[in-house]
Amino acid sequence: MNPLELSKAVGAVSDEDLRRAAKAQAAQRASVLVRELAAHHRSRLVKHFLALGEEDRLLRFGQSVGNHVIEAYVESIDFDHDSVFGVYDEHLELVGVGHFANLRDNAEGRVAEFGVSVSKSARGRGIGSSLFQRAAMHGRNSHVRTLYMHCLSRNAAMMHIAKKAGMKVQYAYGEADAYLELPPADTVSRLTEVLDEQVADLDYIVRRNLRDVRRFGLRFWRSMVPQKGTV
Numbered sequence: 001m002n003p004l005e006l007s008k009a010v011g012a013v014s015d016e017d018l019r020r021a022a023k024a025q026a027a028q029r030a031s032v033l034v035r036e037l038a039a040h041h042r043s044r045l046v047k048h049f050l051a052l053g054e055e056d057r058l059l060r061f062g063q064s065v066g067n068h069v070i071e072a073y074v075e076s077i078d079f080d081h082d083s084v085f086g087v088y089d090e091h092l093e094l095v096g097v098g099h100f101a102n103l104r105d106n107a108e109g110r111v112a113e114f115g116v117s118v119s120k121s122a123r124g125r126g127i128g129s130s131l132f133q134r135a136a137m138h139g140r141n142s143h144v145r146t147l148y149m150h151c152l153s154r155n156a157a158m159m160h161i162a163k164k165a166g167m168k169v170q171y172a173y174g175e176a177d178a179y180l181e182l183p184p185a186d187t188v189s190r191l192t193e194v195l196d197e198q199v200a201d202l203d204y205i206v207r208r209n210l211r212d213v214r215r216f217g218l219r220f221w222r223s224m225v226p227q228k229g230t231v
């Protein structure tokens with residue numbers, strides 16, 4: 001029994017909750033599916049970050065970072081404490097990554113920081129925004145009060161995403177700190193996150209199986225075709 005079926009079975013969610021959650025989900029960019037990643041995805045994360053150019057690394061990490069710094073950063077991610085979200089393209093390559101890091105508690109409540117990157121070839125399709133929305137939803141559901149982002153103020157695309165999401169932005173010395181006050185979790189936000197995760201997992205599994213079947217078929221076909229010099 002999955003979490004959704006369980007919630008229905010124990011009466012924790014009603015049909016009305018389900019309808020509202022489906023509506024909230026549809027309001028997001030429908031085609032971008034965001035999966036939560038785990039420690040066994042580290043090599044994919046390294047591949048994604050190493051493919052970022054110098055300027056993108058500067059925008060993402062706030063400074064120029066070499067390959068070894070990226071490798072050390074990925075190695076240091078604590079998947080029990082933080083959450084990492086990813087978006088795959090049609091070839092199942094990781095093209096978007098969002099790191100949601102729990103920071104500390106302040107007077108207003110819990111604070112988390114969000115950092116995001118999207119591969120150059122996949123930009124402008126709503127992936128960065130979807131990763132941000134997913135992080136905000138996750139923050140709400142894990143009792144985070146403030147979602148924080150640190151960017152360079154010349155980062156026009158990120159500033160646009162932040163302002164569109166209603167973040168308060170403070171500028172100083174070419175840098176920008178953006179804050180979003182998150183509303184408390186409710187049934188719809190919890191349900192929406194569960195549904196998003198399940199749909200993204202299912203989509204990934206189906207696409208991976210289709211790819212494996214295609215590869216198997218290709219290998220099988222090749223093995224049936226006589227090789228040069230064998231006939």
Ligand SMILES: CC(C)(COP(=O)(O)OP(=O)(O)OC[C@H]1O[C@@H](n2cnc3c(N)ncnc32)[C@H](O)[C@@H]1OP(=O)(O)O)[C@@H](O)C(=O)NCCC(=O)NCCS
Binds near residue numbers: 115116164
């Ligand atoms: C910032 C980044 C994550 C955006 O990813 P993305 O997948 O292209 O983002 P989206 O497609 O969801 O949205 C981009 C939005 O910015 C807008 N935008 C893009 N370039 C812009 C520019 N130069 N000026 C203003 N707006 C711009 C787009 O029109 C789009 O707006 P819309 O959703 O209203 O149409 C990506 O460019 C990136 O990885 N940059 C390098 C790393 C980085 O800067 N990380 C952020 C630091 S934490």
